[in-house]
Amino acid sequence: MTKFIIKGGNKLNGKVKISGAKNSALKIMAAAIMAGGRTILKNVPVIDDVLTMAEVLNQLGAEVDFDTSHNILEINPDNIKSFEAPYELVRKMRASILVAGPLLSRFGEVKVAIPGGCNIGSRQIDLHLKGFELMGAENVIEHGYVYSKAVSGAAKGAKRKLKGAEINLEFPSRGATENIMMAACLSSGKTIINNAAKEPEINDLANFLNKCGAKISGIGTDSIVIEGVDELAGCQYEIMSDSIEAGTFIIASALCGKKVEIAGAVWENMGIFCQKLKDIGVNIENKENSTIIIKKSKGILKPAYISTLPYPGFPTDLQPIATVLLCTIPGISIVTENVFENRFMYVDELNRMGANIKIDGHHAVITGVNKLSGAPVSATDLRAGAALILAGLIADGTTEVYEINHVLRGYENFDKKLRNLGADIIKVS
Numbered sequence: 001m002t003k004f005i006i007k008g009g010n011k012l013n014g015k016v017k018i019s020g021a022k023n024s025a026l027k028i029m030a031a032a033i034m035a036g037g038r039t040i041l042k043n044v045p046v047i048d049d050v051l052t053m054a055e056v057l058n059q060l061g062a063e064v065d066f067d068t069s070h071n072i073l074e075i076n077p078d079n080i081k082s083f084e085a086p087y088e089l090v091r092k093m094r095a096s097i098l099v100a101g102p103l104l105s106r107f108g109e110v111k112v113a114i115p116g117g118c119n120i121g122s123r124q125i126d127l128h129l130k131g132f133e134l135m136g137a138e139n140v141i142e143h144g145y146v147y148s149k150a151v152s153g154a155a156k157g158a159k160r161k162l163k164g165a166e167i168n169l170e171f172p173s174r175g176a177t178e179n180i181m182m183a184a185c186l187s188s189g190k191t192i193i194n195n196a197a198k199e200p201e202i203n204d205l206a207n208f209l210n211k212c213g214a215k216i217s218g219i220g221t222d223s224i225v226i227e228g229v230d231e232l233a234g235c236q237y238e239i240m241s242d243s244i245e246a247g248t249f250i251i252a253s254a255l256c257g258k259k260v261e262i263a264g265a266v267w268e269n270m271g272i273f274c275q276k277l278k279d280i281g282v283n284i285e286n287k288e289n290s291t292i293i294i295k296k297s298k299g300i301l302k303p304a305y306i307s308t309l310p311y312p313g314f315p316t317d318l319q320p321i322a323t324v325l326l327c328t329i330p331g332i333s334i335v336t337e338n339v340f341e342n343r344f345m346y347v348d349e350l351n352r353m354g355a356n357i358k359i360d361g362h363h364a365v366i367t368g369v370n371k372l373s374g375a376p377v378s379a380t381d382l383r384a385g386a387a388l389i390l391a392g393l394i395a396d397g398t399t400e401v402y403e404i405n406h407v408l409r410g411y412e413n414f415d416k417k418l419r420n421l422g423a424d425i426i427k428v429s
């Protein structure tokens with residue numbers, strides 16, 4: 001069984017370069033379905049989720065060519081003939097459902113497996129479907145699939161299948177914002193998404209679509225406006241860097257770094273997270289909004305109260321990772337999870353390493369301990385896996401992290417990057 005073996009105690013030092021953002025690359029790959037001709041994407045991370053999305057596009061009939069040594073991915077969607085995202089791929093990667101908006105927009109129909117729950121919560125898609133419905137689609141749910149078809153949009157045979165609509169999201173869901181924004185691109189008329197999610201990755205997706213010829217405004221605000229157009233054309237685009245990977249290396253450096261330079265860490269995309277670390281006493285510095293430098297802290301770190309919220313709030317994806325930092329800070333810290341209902345599965349594993357964390361509903365109460373001790377542990381999801389690896393870096397002795405397929409879904413060369421900074425970590429099969 002593939003696992004990471006980490007010997008704790010080494011100090012991190014040097015420079016690490018952050019890869020392209022997973023949560024931007026996956027959506028932009030899906031969006032390329034609508035853009036005629038070739039799309040060339042640069043800075044695409046070589047991670048399992050990107051390979052799965054490439055498989056989804058392949059199955060639809062698109063040509064996908066991934067030059068993994070240069071992180072360049074080319075997509076040509078001109079020969080797409082299938083409109084279905086099958087269960088085996090949606091099960092493997094929930095983000096597969098992001099092909100729904102583009103397929104519905106371009107062809108007027110799509111069939112996707114309903115994702116169901118996962119290890120961090122139930123993860124509905126009702127907001128996506130409500131948006132499609134308001135744009136003239138009918139959604140039929142049967143046999144574990146949702147079949148959406150444009151029925152009351154433009155005239156039969158017309159180029160534009162859906163019609164624009166005003167959509168008020170009950171919650172600023174990222175996935176729903178992205179799917180609806182993409183669906184609106186080739187619709188007739190204007191779509192307004194109110195209470196839209198504002199994550200920088202959504203801006204990246206909108207900027208890509210505009211480069212292909214879409215007309216999206218209000219980017220980065222909670223009211224996104226899309227004027228439908230007749231067609232989009234493929235383009236060249238560079239994926240933004242990954243702020244969750246950056247946050248992971250920032251916490252790793254705060255835990256055991258001497259001086260670590262994190263290139264591609266954009267402060268303005270992670271303002272509240274960086275401010276929180278400053279409040280805790282981490283020696284963190286912004287260099288030209290493109291690099292973050294972490295130096296060894298001068299004093300004792302302070303406990304904190306962290307509460308996750310949609311952007312620009314504290315990111316839920318960094319919640320398990322930040323919890324590791326709080327584990328060994330003297331005093332009591334409290335972490336509140338507001339985005340997913342089940343995102344504390346990793347806590348039992350951290351407690352097996354000597355942490356003292358108690359869960360009460362959606363709050364984790366963390367009493368700082370002197371040290372963690374290495375143990376065999378299992379990753380319950382992607383970010384939980386990263387958290388356990390970071391715990392292993394500061395634990396006494398050896399930590400073995402199992403179920404690392406989760407980690408390989410979202411971090412490019414994680415072990416190699418940590419090794420280059422001085423960590424003792426190997427991947428064994």
Ligand code: UD1
Pocket residue numbers: 023026095121122123124125126127128129171172173174175176197310316317339340341
């Ligand atoms: C994305 C990210 C994920 C991140 C999350 C929150 C990707 C591939 N994944 O997931 O890493 O943790 O944003 O920042 O980009 N919800 C509904 N109905 C819906 C849609 C969502 O109730 O139709 C709920 C979900 O169950 C969840 C919350 O809204 O509790 C947030 O979901 P959402 O923002 O949609 O997250 P994802 O796009 O799935």
